[in-house]
Amino acid sequence: MTLASFISSGTSHAVLNGLLFFAFVLWLCLGFWAYKDAKRRMEDPLFVGLSVLVALVIPYIGPFIYMLFRPPEYLSDVRERELEIKAIEDRINAADHRCPVCHAEVDESYLVCPVCTTKLKQACVSCGAPLEPIWQVCPYCETPIEPAEPGAPPALGTRRPRRAATRR
Ligand SMILES: [Zn+2]
Ligand SMILES: [Zn+2]
Incomplete structure (x- = not known):
């Protein structure tokens, strides 16, 4: 079987469709991942939306671009640290x-x-x-x-x- 006949055969079409479907699912998953990750790191829904947009509009590369620019910390960690600092300040003020x-x-x-x-x-x-x-x-x-x-x-x-x- 030559390459040309393989490409025009039904098997190759099935393989190609499978690959396209896999690529589509991966694209959706990366967009969803960017949404979940952005929600944990950003308060402003505008920035969350922008992150998802970057992840979806530039397929596969977008999520990496988002990773470069995303805030380094989770919001929960930031809040926890702020509470700790406030507790320390209160203790100092009381002392x-x-x-x-x-x-x-x-x-x-x-x-x-x-x-x-x-x-x-x-x-x-x-x-x-x-x-x-x-x-x-x-x-x-x-x-x-x-x-x-x-x-x-x-x-x-x-x-x-x-x-x-x-x-x-
Ligand atoms: Zn004074
Ligand atoms: Zn007195």
């Missing part, structure tokens, strides 16, 4: 106190920030202990806490009316 103005590290007992001199806490008039803003009484010496001590700079929003100040 040390920072100045609300300049974010310098400050001790819990500081009355003012040593870096930017922002008033952090009120001192007890009797024992000088640093007081939390919500406390009504000093827990160290039982002295009731005045809303604003005379001489101390009033906190924002608690400035006394001018008439009261002149009468004093």
